[in-house]
Amino acid sequence: MKYREEGARWLFAIAACTSIAAVVLICIFLFANGIPAIKEIGIPEFLSGKVWGPGNDKYGIFPMIIGSLCVTAGAMVFGIPIGIFTAVFMARYCPKKIYGPLKRGVDLLAGIPSVVYGFFGLMVLVPRIRELGRSLGYGGSGSSILTASLLLGMMILPTIIGVTESALRAVPEQYYEGALAMGATRERSIFLVVLPAARSGVITGVVLGIGRAIGETMAVIMVAGNQARMPNGIFKGIRTLTTNIVLEMGYAAGLHREALIATAVVLFVLILALNAAVALLKRREKR
Amino acid sequence: MNLKQKLRPYKKRPGSFLMLVLVVGSAVITFAVLSFLVIYILVKGISNITPELFSFTYSSENVSLMPALINTVSMTFLSLLIAIPLGIGAAIFLAEYARRGNRLVSLIALTTETLSGIPSIIYGLFGMIFFVTTCGWGYSLLAGACTLAIMILPLIIRTTEEALKSVPDTYREGSFGLGAGKLRTIFRIVLPSAVPGILAGVILAVGRIVGETAALIYTAGTVAQIPDSVMKSGRTLAVHMYNLANEGLYMGEAYATAVILLLLVLGINTLSGAVAKRVMKG
Numbered sequence: 001m002k003y004r005e006e007g008a009r010w011l012f013a014i015a016a017c018t019s020i021a022a023v024v025l026i027c028i029f030l031f032a033n034g035i036p037a038i039k040e041i042g043i044p045e046f047l048s049g050k051v052w053g054p055g056n057d058k059y060g061i062f063p064m065i066i067g068s069l070c071v072t073a074g075a076m077v078f079g080i081p082i083g084i085f086t087a088v089f090m091a092r093y094c095p096k097k098i099y100g101p102l103k104r105g106v107d108l109l110a111g112i113p114s115v116v117y118g119f120f121g122l123m124v125l126v127p128r129i130r131e132l133g134r135s136l137g138y139g140g141s142g143s144s145i146l147t148a149s150l151l152l153g154m155m156i157l158p159t160i161i162g163v164t165e166s167a168l169r170a171v172p173e174q175y176y177e178g179a180l181a182m183g184a185t186r187e188r189s190i191f192l193v194v195l196p197a198a199r200s201g202v203i204t205g206v207v208l209g210i211g212r213a214i215g216e217t218m219a220v221i222m223v224a225g226n227q228a229r230m231p232n233g234i235f236k237g238i239r240t241l242t243t244n245i246v247l248e249m250g251y252a253a254g255l256h257r258e259a260l261i262a263t264a265v266v267l268f269v270l271i272l273a274l275n276a277a278v279a280l281l282k283r284r285e286k287r
Numbered sequence: 288m289n290l291k292q293k294l295r296p297y298k299k300r301p302g303s304f305l306m307l308v309l310v311v312g313s314a315v316i317t318f319a320v321l322s323f324l325v326i327y328i329l330v331k332g333i334s335n336i337t338p339e340l341f342s343f344t345y346s347s348e349n350v351s352l353m354p355a356l357i358n359t360v361s362m363t364f365l366s367l368l369i370a371i372p373l374g375i376g377a378a379i380f381l382a383e384y385a386r387r388g389n390r391l392v393s394l395i396a397l398t399t400e401t402l403s404g405i406p407s408i409i410y411g412l413f414g415m416i417f418f419v420t421t422c423g424w425g426y427s428l429l430a431g432a433c434t435l436a437i438m439i440l441p442l443i444i445r446t447t448e449e450a451l452k453s454v455p456d457t458y459r460e461g462s463f464g465l466g467a468g469k470l471r472t473i474f475r476i477v478l479p480s481a482v483p484g485i486l487a488g489v490i491l492a493v494g495r496i497v498g499e500t501a502a503l504i505y506t507a508g509t510v511a512q513i514p515d516s517v518m519k520s521g522r523t524l525a526v527h528m529y530n531l532a533n534e535g536l537y538m539g540e541a542y543a544t545a546v547i548l549l550l551l552v553l554g555i556n557t558l559s560g561a562v563a564k565r566v567m568k569g
Contacts, residue, residue, distance in 0.1 A: 008470050009384055015376025016385075016395050019444065022437045023398040026405070026413045033416055085313030093310060102318060104560060109321050111552045113498025115529045116545050120324050122532060123331075154320055161317070185296060187303035187310075208404075215406020217501040218529055242408045242501070249415070249505055264412045268405070275404040279397070 026268075034265035037258030046262065052228040052239075054248065059259040061266065063230050067145075067238040068214055068267075070231050071224065074149020075156055075213040080206055082153070083160030084195075087205075090161065091168035092190055110158035118222035121151040126223055133235035140235035143225035148238070151219055156209035163208060167201020168194060200285040204278055211274045214267070217242040241267045325549065332546030335539040345511040350540040352547060354513045355527035358428070359551075362507065362523050363496045365432035366439065371489065373436070374443030375478075381444070382451035383473055403441035407502040410438045414506035426520035431507025438502060439492040446488025450481035450566075483566045490559040497551050500525040524548055 038046050041059045049060015094102060129150075130142030171194050179189035195202065225237015226247060239247070245260050245267075252260055297304040339349040377395070385392040414434030424430045454477050462472040478485075508520030509530055522530065528548060531541040 005468055005470055009380075012376045012380035012384060013391075015373045016380035016391075018373045018377060019395060019398045019402055019440060022440065023401055025417060026409070029413055029416045029421070030409070081309075082313045082316055085310045086317045089310050089314035093314075102314075104556065105318055105321050107556055107560070108325075108553065109317075111494050111498070111556050112324070113500070113525050113528075113548055113552065115498070115500050115525050115532070116328065116548055117324075119528065119532050119541060119545055120328065123538075124327065154324075157317055185300050185303040187300075187306040191306055211404055211406075215408065217406070217408040218525075222529075222532060242406065245408055245412060246501060246504065249412070261412060261416070264409055268409055271404060271406060271409070272401070275401055278404070279400065 030261065030265055030268055033258060034262035037255060037262045038265070040255065041259065041262075046259075047266070050230055052244075054252070054256040054259070057255070059255070061241065061244070061259075061263055063228055064239050064241045064244050064263065065266070066231060067224075068240040068242070068270075070145050070238060071148040071152055071220060071240060072210055072213040074145060074234070075152030076206070076210065078150060078153025079156040079160060079209055079213075083157050083205070083209070084164055084202065086157070087161045087164035087168060088190060088195070090165045092186075092194075106158050106161050109154075110162070114155065114216060114219040115222075117151060117155055118219035121147060121219060121223040125150055129235070136235075138233060138235040140233070141225065141237065143223055143237050144235045145224070145231060145238050146234040148220050148224040148240075149234075151223055152213045152216060155216060155219060156212050159209045159212055160205045163205030164198070164202050167198040167205065170201065171197045200281050204281045204285070207274055207278050207281065211271060211278075214270060214274070215242060217246055221246055241270075328542070328545045328549050332542035332544075332549075335543040336546065337543075340540065340543055343513070350531070350537045352524065352527060352540070352544050354511060355522055355524045355544075356547065357513050358507075358521040359497055359523040359525075361517075361521075362428060362432055362435065362503075363493055365428060365517065366435040366496050367489065367492070369432060369436035370439050370443055370492065374440050375447050375485065377440075377444045378447035378451055379473060379478075382448050383469070383477065399441045399444055402437065403445070405438075407438060407499060410434050411502035411505050413437075414502065419506055424518060426506065426508030426510075427518045428507055428514060428521055429517040431503045431523075432517070434502050434506045435496050435499060438499070439495055442492050442495070443485075443488050446491070447481070447485045450484025450488070451477060453484065454480045483562055487559050487562045487566060490555055490562060494552060494555045494559070497523075497555065498525055498548070499523070500529050504529075524551075 046059060046061060048062050049058065050062050051058040051060050052063060090102065125147050126142040129144060129147045130140065133140040133142065133144070175193050175197055176189050179193040220240055221243040224240065224243065226239045226243055227237040228239045228244065231238050241263050244263050249260055297307065340351055341353045342349050342351040343353055345351045345354050381392060381395065411434065414430055418424050418430035418433050419426060458476050458480060459472055462476045467475065503523060503526050507522065509522045509526055510520040511522055511527065514521040524544060525548060528541060528544040531537045531544060
C-alpha cells in the first residue's frame, strides 16, 4: 500500500517535470543548432547585416528584425487604444443584457485560427490597401507593413481586452464611487482613478499582446509581402523573423538551414525577454 | 431615461464626452470587425461547399478537405493522448503534493509560464529538429502530435491545477477521515469533482490544436491524404487551408475550408462556454 502511494507520488512528480524538460530541450536544440551558424556568419554581420541572400552566402537578418518591430509597432498603434477602450466598455459601460454575447465574441476573436485571419486579410484588406496606396500615390501591391499591422492589431485585441478587463474589475469599487462622490464625471473617474489603479494589469495585457504580435507567423506571411529588404514605407512589403523561417525552411540546407534556426534563436531570446517582463510585472502586482 | 437626459451631464464636460465617444466607438469597431469577418467568411464560403469537398481521397480535381478534416481529428486525439496524462499528473503534483515555496515547484511554474509564451513557429522548429530529424521520425502525425502536446501542456496544467485547487478541502478531509489513502482520495474524490474545470481546459486546448498551422508544417508535413499510420505525414485542416490560399489556385475551396474551420471553432467555443457555465454553478 505504502509502496503504491510512494510510486504514484513519483509518477506525478515526473509528469510535473515534463515542462522543465521541454524548456531545457527546446533551449538545447535551438541553441546547439543556431549558435554555431551565428558564430560562423559573425555576430555583427548576422544581427546588423542588411542583405539576406542565401544564394550568395549573405545572412544578415537586420531587415527582418526591423520588419518584426515595424509590424508589431503598427499592431500596437491599432490594437492598444481600441483594446483598452473596449475593455473599459466591457467592464464599465456594457449593458448586462448584451454582456454575455459580447464576452463570447471576444472569446471567438481569440479562437479564430491565424490562417483564417490571414485569409481574411488576403481577400479583404490587401485589395483595399492596394487601392488606398495607389490613390495616395505610394503604389505597392497591397501586401504591406500597413496591412500586416492592421491584421495583427485585430489579432491582439482579445488578449488586450481580456487581461485589461479583468484588471479593471479587480480595482475596488470604492475607488470609482469615491471619485464620483468628489464630483468627477463617470469618464474622469474611470480614466483618472480606476485605469491608473489597474495599471500593472493593463501593461501586462499590452506586453502579452506584443508577444502575440511578434510571434505570429501564418497571418503575417499571407499579407506582408515577405520581401527580405529594409522597409521603405508603410505601403511596401516586409519580411518578419517568423515568416523568414517558414518561407525558406522547406528547401534550406547546410549553413542556410542553420541561419534560419539562428533566426529562431533571436526570436526566442526576444520572447524570453518579454516573458521575463511579464513575470516581473506580475510579481509587482502581487505586492 | 432617454438619450437627451443621459447626455446632459456632458454639456459642460467636452473632455469626458470625448472619452465616452472613444469608449463606445472602440467597442463598436471591435465587434463590427468581428461580425464582418465571420459573416464575410460564411457568406463567401457556404456557396462554395460542394459534396466533392467531402470525398475521402484528395485529388487536384476535387480538392477534398475530408482527409484534412480526418487528420485534424486524429491529430487532436493523439496530442490529447500525450498531453492529458502528463498535464493532469503535473497538476495533481502541483495542487496535492507540492509544498508552497518549494524550489522545484517554482521552477515548474516558471517553465510552464515560459512554455505558454513561446510562439508556435518556435515549437514547430523545435519539433522539426528534435522529433523529425534527431528522433528520425520524419514528417509524421506522431511528430506533429508530440510538438502540439508540448504546446498545449501549459494550458492543461494551469486549468487542471485551478480546478483541483477549487475543490474544497473538506472533501479531502472527509475522505481521509473515512480511512481512504491519499491516492484513493485524489482519484475517487478530488478528480471527479474537478472534471468540469479540467474539461473546459481540454476544450480550449482542442481549439488551439484545430487552428494550429505554424507548428505543424515542418513536423506533420503537408501530404493531403489520410496517412495509414501515425508515422506518415498528413496535413490538418488549418495547414490545408494555408496551402490552398498560398497556391492561389483554389480560392473557392479555400473559402469553404475557412467556413469549416470557423464552424469548428464556433462549436468548440460554445461547448467550452457551456462547460464553464456548469463550473460556475458548481
